[in-house]
Amino acid sequence: MTTKIKAQERDRDDEYGIIRKEITVFNIPPFETPIKCAKNLSTLLPSIKINEITKRVSTRTIESFQKGFERPRDLRSRFIPNKLNLTILELMFDSIPDQDKMKSLANYWYASSEYTLFLPTAKAALLKEGKMLSEKRISDYIGLLRYLVELTESIGNFKAFIGTIPLLPIKFSRPFIKLYLEKGITAFAVDIGTKDLLNHIGDFRSILTDINEVIPLNKTFMYACNLGIPQFETDWARADDFLSLFAYVDAFGNTFKTKGGYGMPRTKPRAKRFIRRDLFYQLLPEIADSFNEVNQREQIKEADLVRSLIGVEKMHKYLETKKAVDKIAMKHLEMLPQKVKVA
DSSP: OOOOOEEEEEEEETTTBEEEEEEEETTEEEEEESEEOBOSOSSOOTTOOEEEEEEEEOHHHHHHHHTTOSOTHHHHTTOOTTSEEEEEEEEOOSSOOOHHHHHHHHHHHHHHOSSEEEOOEEOGGGGEETTEEOHHHHHHHHHHHHHHHHHHHHHOOOSEEEEEEEOOOHHHHHHHHHHHHHTTOOEEEEEOTTOOGGGOHHHHHHHHHHHHTTSOGGGSEEEEESOOOOOOSSSEEEOHHHHGGGBTOSEEOOOOSOTTOTTOOOOOOEEEEEETTTTEEEEEEEESOTTHHHHHHHHHHHHHHHHHHTTTSOHHHHHHTOTTOOHHHHHHHHTOOOOOOOO
16 A cells, blocks of 8 residues: 555543544645534635545446546546545445446546545445344445455555444444454544434444554544434534544544435424534524535634644533533543553
C-alpha cells in the first residue's frame, strides 16, 4: 500500500474520548480535528476541510457506466480544491453482483475518487435475511470489499483507503476490522446507520477496542456518518450526532441514508434547527429539513470552538454549559475513554 492517511496527536482531554490531531493526506494541506464535514454548501466557510460527495449506486448505475452513460467526472465536478474530497458510494444492491459488475464498480469507484478510496457503504438489507443479520450476507459483502482493495492494489494505486465499518454487534463488525487491519489501513469510517450513537456505546466501544489493540487510536483517522439523534419528545432533541466528537470521532459527516429503510411508507420529516448555545435541535412546524445548510454551518463553527478548547480547558466545563447535555449523556461519553497507546 503506497499511501496512508497519517494522524499525529496534538492534545487530548483525559475525561472524554476527544483528541486533537493533525491529519495529513497526500497533496492536501494538513488540517486539525475534530471537525464537521461539509456537503453541498452554496458557499464555503474558511474552516471547512472535508467535502463529502455521496451517490447511491445500483446495478443499473454499473450497467450505465459499462455503456459509457454514467461518467465519474459528474462526481469529480463536485470536488473542492485543496480539501479532502470524500467520494462515498452507497450500494443499493439486493445481493452481491457478479464479478464483471464488481470489476466495473471498482473502476467507477477509483475514477470517481480523488486522493482517498472510501470503501462503499451498503443499505442494511444487503446484510440481512429478512429482518435478521446474516453472517453469510455479511461475509459476501466483506468479500466484495476485499475484492475492491485487492483489485485496485494489483493494478497500481496511490490513493489512501478508508475502511467502512457498519455499526453492528461486534460479532458482525469484527470481520470488517480484521480485513482493514490485515491490509494496513489506518483510516476508518463508522456507518452509524441513523442510530443514536449514545444508545449504542457498547457496540462502538467494541469497534474502537479492536482497532486500538493493533493501531493506537491517536494514530488513526476516525470518521462517522449517518448519525442519528433521539426521538423528539416535545419540541427539541439533544444533538447526539455532534456529541460523537467526544467519542474518538475525528470528523462527523452528514446523513445520506433514509431512516427506517428505503421504500417504506413514512411521513415526511419535520424541519429541525441546530442550536449551538445548548447543543440541541429545535423541532419546527415546517415539513422537510429546510435548515440543512444552516445546521451544517452552525455545527462547523461549534466544532471549531471545541477543537480550540482541547488541551486548554477541561471539556466537562464546556459540556456543563450546554443545557441539553445532562448527566446521563455525560456518563455515556465517559464510558468511552481507553488507554490509548502512544506509538
